[in-house]
Amino acid sequence: MQQIIQSIQLGAKKGSDACRLFHGRGHCYPGLEFVSVDWFSPVLLISLYKEPEAQCIKQLTAELTQFESDQVIENIILQHRYLKGAPSENLKGDIAGDYYAIEKSLKFRLNFKANQNVGFFLDMANCRQVLREQAKGKRVLNLFAYTCAFSVVAAEAGASKVVNVDMAKGALNTGRLN
Structure with missing residues (x-):
């Protein structure tokens, strides 16, 4: 402990x-x-x-x-x-209002009241860094986009186009807010 x-x-x-x-x-x-x-x-x-x-x-x-x-x-x-x-x-404390994960100056909306995942996966930080380094000028297709964190990173890194696909419309709505 x-x-x-x-x-x-x-x-x-x-x-x-x-x-x-x-x-x-x-x-x-x-x-x-x-x-x-x-x-x-x-x-x-x-x-x-x-x-x-x-x-x-x-x-x-x-x-x-x-x-x-x-x-x-x-x-x-x-x-x-x-x-x-x-x-x-x-x-x-009490979770009320909006909370965000901050990673390299980018903000990602969190949902601490969701059943399982808060909407941002910290164990994927190294993958997001690789994407940051390689996305410039590329077209990015984010399948199983969830809350679109990879897409936000790709867009910020200069991707020419980013497309998100996920079966959960609510997750994509969060992605739009991000």
């Missing part, structure tokens, strides 16, 4: 780009493979991929309350991805 807390203390900085602070699913932290922690300033999103022991949640909550007054964390959301519908609970 201490590795998670240290990652949050080091990475949760006001105004910083959205980033994954802890990736237990990378199997580098034995016993914590079911946890990921994402930072969307000022929101901390903790996703659990299997049900932890009750003591684990109590310990995490206790640890977070010890240092949060010194941090810029306004909201802490605990998402239970192992449950049907992936329900979330607020450990701190």
Whole structure:
């Protein structure tokens, strides 16, 4: 648990780009493979991929309350991805209004009240960077576009044309806002 807390203390900085602070699913932290922690300033999103022991949640909550007054964390959301519908609970604050992921000065609308995904995948940051480097002057077809983050990056990088395709019209509407 201490590795998670240290990652949050080091990475949760006001105004910083959205980033994954802890990736237990990378199997580098034995016993914590079911946890990921994402930072969307000022929101901390903790996703659990299997049900932890009750003591684990109590310990995490206790640890977070010890240092949060010194941090810029306004909201802490605990998402239970192992449950049907992936329900979330607020450990701190209340999610109201619009929130955005910021990555290299680009803004991407988030939905913390969605069932499973907030609309921006932090583990795809390296792919977005490659796209930034290679999109200039190219035509880009974004299949399974979801909220169009790759398309926003391609357009900003100078793509000559960007087309988005997704079966979920609501996701594409979010993409238009991005």
